[in-house]
């Protein structure tokens with residue numbers, strides 16, 4: 001495996017404008033080629049009190065982080081490739097810098113997939129997706145990273161290499177340490193290798209799009225409730241607001257995306273079920289296989305990311321809201337109250353409780369829209385975190401929202417594993 | 433043994449008085465005779481007496497007990513139904529046992545959001561029974577579900593036959609209220625909202641075997657019953673054919689709801705037990721396979737399964753013709769552990785996990801262990817996810833046999849970890865597999881986990897001595913196990 005000169009020739013960061021806009025970048029970029037190199041870099045930095053920003057594909061540069069200066073960017077881009085694919089066991093072990101698309105393309109040849117469908121699959125690395133706990137509409141049926149990751153290799157800030165979990169699909173030996181790193185925003189360790197459960201590629205994929213005009217929005221909720229109370233098994237039940245529907249399917253309407261992935265007969269049966277129960281006057285479109293696939297591909301590349309150069313004239317933000325399933329609907333309804341001048345593109349899962357809002361407009365208005373959404377979510381015992389926002393605004397809006405009453409446990413965990421704050425300092429909740 | 437003490441009315445331990453102040457006289461057991469049934473759980477090889485057993489009625493009482501124990505340096509632990517199979521609820525340090533069995537209520541059900549809130553002592557199966565009239569159920573289904581508590585399930589991250597498709601306990605927990613070892617009450621994801629910001633403390637607590645906190649309230653996901661369900665029973669003359677059929681089914685892209693296997697000795701046991709179904713006595717293996725989901729798609733998958741089995745020389749394969757027949761097959765399987773009592777005075781359940789493609793060779797190794805130890809081993813297990821349950825049959829009255837059984841158990845776990853597997857898939861480490869943790873983790877990895885425990889449980893008063901083979905402590909335990917074995 002790779003050479004051992006550490007650190008290698010530092011490369012000057014050329015993407016200065018993105019770094020200025022989104023932060024989370026070090027003065028030098030290191031691109032280690034192997035886990036040993038990563039361990040050496042960390043150990044040295046830790047000893048010398050240097051600060052490291054960890055980066056996968058860079059799509060989440062705008063996600064959290066209030067620290068002005070890091071000494072190094074540790075790029076995982078050099079750590080790619082499938083380490084082990086056990087076809088019969090339906091598990092795969094892959095280096096953390098592999099992109100989602102690279103992994104899916106590889107698995108596709110074996111008629112398998114990872115059932116996590118995050119945004120920006122061509123850029124987002126599996127390590128980054130897990131560290132940021134990214135998911136997509138299909139988590140309704142397939143679950144999220146915490147349900148699918150069965151093992152990790154992690155380099156601790158002091159250079160120690162730890163394995164968590166195992167390469168088997170069921171395991172309760174010791175603490176479930178995988179969970180510690182899923183969603184930890186790289187503040188505890190550098191994930192170098194990921195082992196995940198796989199699923200067979202569905203034999204049939206279909207997507208039913210049910211659209212209704214704004215005044216009939218309630219009809220979509222009723223349909224969703226009905227679906228959830230039936231024996232239909234959709235993989236998504238994603239509600240889109242009008243701005244987003246307009247953008248993707250050119251419909252000036254609220255749209256419910258009901259996807260099915262199963263054997264063909266089941267898909268057809270369920271499509272028909274939706275047809276039978278569709279609200280009066282609703283527009284229903286059904287697409288299949290390649291077409292459905294294509295739709296989701298577009299869908300996953302819509303939101304602004306840390307790789308999109310920010311527009312001059314307007315501010316863009318992406319908000320992730322967690323709520324009870326059906327509150328997704330209520331929150332979307334109330335988002336109509338966001339003041340004019342801010343464009344709001346929103347979608348949320350009526351069966352899984354996660355919504356995303358892309359806001360664009362004048363800076364002040366975007367800020368107050370974020371506050372509006374956060375208030376609405378918190379009133380419903382949910383939360384709103386800011387997944388994407390220019391660096392200079394992240395001091396003003398606390399990305400992670402209010403601290404939980406058990407925040408001291410988070411601090412305790414961070415202190416135990418990264419006492420010198422070597423990794424992604426101030427990237428996470430409460431300045432961790 | 434305790435008779436003489438009783439009459440004297442000795443000074444009551446002041447700590448007991450204090451506990452009585454918190455929960456009331458009737459809710460504290462402290463006399464030896466009353467404590468006897470708390471000296472072990474489902475792992476009966478090891479026994480130790482608690483200091484007292486307390487039955488709190490609510491979270492505040494739990495917190496008060498914990499606070500009292502913690503300020504007075506008294507070891508304590510939580511207990512549900514006591515069906516744990518790895519000794520997690522055994523009081524190694526004369527603990528005060530906090531029994532959650534009186535906190536046994538279903539607090540609320542929210543069908544629209546598909547969640548239910550339960551107290552920790554609520555029995556697993558009762559949840560499904562309470563919501564089945566509306567067509568809903570709670571997915572994790574350990575075979576002990578008619579008695580074990582959801583609090584105990586959370587602590588062990590319990591699995592079950594249908595976890596192959598639906599996931600284990602951790603995949604169904606949406607929120608937890610927990611009393612931390614210092615008595616503080618915390619509420620994680622109060623409304624059952626996913627991806628709570630911050631480290632996934634809920635994920636850590638689930639499966640922590642009662643060493644990080646006492647769970648006092650649980651929000652779980654509930655699911656709608658599948659529209660259709662079909663169950664297949666397949667008999668094989670050669671165990672290898674059965675094992676290969678398991679891999680073939682999964683490789684065919686089918687995700688069965690359950691895929692269970694029994695070998696010849698296990699079949700002998702279940703047929704001698706309370707729910708025989710008339711399996712032939714001369715087959716080497718059987719598979720119990722269930723497919724569920726949209727009715728329209730099931731028959732096609734069943735057809736594929738039948739073909740796979742035929743391709744692996746199945747002797748007979750049949751589809752359950754009625755719900756009654758399906759029920760009988762499952763009762764036969766789910767009471768499998770207990771049924772071993774019909775063919776052996778004692779049995780020890782093991783719980784290794786392997787990559788399922790390695791099934792044939794690992795089973796062969798287990799039979800070798802059986803031959804070497806001279807003890808029969810029955811295998812009845814979740815084949816679909818590679819979770820083996822070798823049941824080591826022994827007679828504790830025969831000198832040395834308990835020790836032999838323990839040794840054979842360890843050897844089985846070694847056989848699993850040697851092929852890249854795990855030492856436990858659902859029963860937990862407890863005290864039983866502490867030493868075996870070294871089969872799968874390095875010292876550094878164990879240390880990393882212990883450090884997490886110290887964040888939650890810095891004084892190690894909560895369920896002390898479980899899970900980890902700390903050098904000094906594990907020597908002690910080995911000795912204790914040995915002594916216990918010697919006495920029996």
Ligand SMILES: Cc1cc2nc3c(=O)[nH]c(=O)nc-3n(C[C@H](O)[C@H](O)[C@H](O)COP(=O)(O)OP(=O)(O)OC[C@H]3O[C@@H](n4cnc5c(N)ncnc54)[C@H](O)[C@@H]3O)c2cc1C
Nearest residue numbers: 512513514515516520574575581583584587591642647858
């Ligand atoms: C016949 C039989 C079949 C079984 N089949 C299965 C199976 O298919 N799958 C499976 O996974 N398990 C199985 N088990 C094991 C056992 O039933 C499970 O581990 C179950 O989850 C234990 O629940 P309990 O209420 O009995 O917990 P207990 O045995 O009382 O406790 C288990 C552990 O949890 C801790 N604990 C209990 N309640 C709490 C709480 N509220 N807060 C914090 N910690 C707590 C205890 O301290 C202990 O460490 C089986 C057991 C038997 C006897």
